[in-house]
Amino acid sequence: MIQTIDLRGRTLTNAELLALVPRSPSDIGSAQAAVAEIIADVRARGEDALFEQAERFDRARPASIRVPADEIAAAERSLDPRVREALVEAIARVRRGTAAQVPPEVRTEIAPGATIIQRWRPVDRVGLYVPGGKAVYPSSVVMNALAAQGAGVASIALASPAQEAFGGSVHPTILGAASLLGIDEVYAMGGAGAIGALAYGVPGIGLEPVQVITGPGNLFVATAKRAVTGVVGIDSEAGPTEILVIADETASPDLVVADLISQAEHDELAGAVLVTPSASLAEAVAARLPAAVAGTPHADRVRTALEGAQSAIVLVDDLQTACRFSDAYGPEHLEVQTADPHALLPQLSHAGAIFLGDHTPVSLGDYAAGSNHVLPTGGQARFSAGLGAYTFLRAQQIVEYDRAALQSIAHHVVALSDAEALPAHGAAITARFTEGEHPLD
Missing domain, CATH: 3.40.50.1980 (Nitrogenase molybdenum iron protein domain)
Structure with missing residues (x-):
């Protein structure tokens, strides 16, 4: 066997x-041409393309691509009590685990009067993908959403394929999990089209572009994530x-x-x-x-x-x-x-x-x-990490020197700018001092 x-x-x-x-x-490369066509269609025709793709790939046509807020709330109320209890406990545990992934702000004194603050800032808006297919994954809603929320992301859009068994809407267990997490922006769209819609936006349904897309999926989802990398950030090609x-x-x-x-x-x-x-x-x-x-x-x-x-x-x-x-x-x-x-x-x-x-x-x-279950596959763990709050955070350095601190290092900056044949860099330093206090005197 x-x-x-x-x-x-x-x-x-x-x-x-x-x-x-x-x-x-x-082979992720084998789907590139088809994925490029699907994404281009979404960019060109928006909602119409998404409806057609749902019928073609998911055998279902949603009543609307964006799931109404009252349907999401109703799905939470209809959750099986055992499933709801399990989701609530999972949310509490993953939230605690995720909180440890947010680095504190650090202030470093480089020299007297010279400081650098290292801080971590979340992106403004993210798109979370939750697959359909052979199983239902409310756990992926939990993992994706809590990582983004733990980072402090303010705007979250969630996409999951239309389900034939539920009239073309998103699976109600997925909707119920989203509601438990306070997510009310959910779209019935799947595959490469969903990734393209999240990356570029669909004005006709009020879907604004996101900055980062995360979540697992099939070969077409992984290929689509590769295709939009550079337009948005991604977690990995899961x-x-x-x-x-x-x-x-x-x-x-x-x-x-x-x-x-x-x-x-x-x-x-x-x-x-x-x-x-x-x-x-x-x-x-x-x-x-x-x-x-x-x-x-x-x-x-x-x-x-x-x-x-x-x-x-x-x-x-x-x-x-x-x-x-x-x-x-x-x-x-x-x-x-x-x-x-x-x-x-x-x-x-x-x-x-x-x-x-x-x-x-x-x-x-x-x-x-x-812990988080959205993890790199196919050997990507050799060079990338699983999903966490850090996926949605950007390191940012805040630099501040006072006059004396700048004067003490100015001659080194000028020397290096001259060595690189970029004299205007050095001039931007010396312009801050009068002739009598010139740092090169």
Whole structure:
């Protein structure tokens, strides 16, 4: 059911490890032409294009692209009590976790009379994308919205695909979660068209352009986010989900199996990887997967994901090599199920989020750990971070020198401006002093 990659007895360079990483065959470049056409259509025809795209891609036509405020409020009132209670608790936990991500303002005295203040300012307006497709994701509403709200963003627009089962509107559970978070600007639009609409605005429906777009989605959403980067900021080009488990002989094969399946049920392209120095654990996991998959409601989807090129059991010589392999992979979700998970942390740098020990499964982080579940995929964790308040913040330096502080450094500025053949830079310094107090005298 799942392939085995045996790396035991081999000394591999980082480049060789990168080449051996199992990946989904999806290619973001393959959708670029189609996405460019979809976005151009939205820019040219606005609301009409969005209606047509909803009918074409979602098989539903909304009564209006913007969801009425009373419908959003009604959706909150209609939430299943268990779901509402779970959302309220998740919101409280993620809000606490997000608050720790806002850096304080820092004032640094460079020299007497010379200061720099480092402050962080939120963008004014953001667009949050919540996917539809194979599942309903109120948890993504929570993760996206609280990160923006924690940063202090004042204006939030949320987009989610039109649902055929709900008359072309957004899924009511998504609307109910938005209402709990105080979001009343919601649009029934999905895919690349939604990303284009958020980036460029749609005057006909009162949709103003945003500055940052965040949230997971399919290949077309990821490609669209790449296409509008530079017009807006994005979190990452989130693709199919992935889990990598580092485990040793102390790990429970049943727990490893459960965790691999938990992420594989998202999508046929989801990646599920076990990296272990324990041949007995590898054999036990491989032996138990078929029955466990057969017993899960989304068995066909899970089986396809586990049989794909993106999933594997990887055998290594030791836990140090397991950590090197994980860093080469850069997993969205990394679980460490070993005798001493904390001992491996210094060797682990590249992961969207790390889950330590038998009682911290990725599923906890998907909903209510207090961490954010919008994380980089496809190896992007090697160079980018998951969603947080910092995604919506910009560092800004405020510089202030008094006259004496400027005079004390002026000769160095003039020397460097002369070295760069930019004498007017130096002249802007010396213009502030009379001849008798000239900083070069």
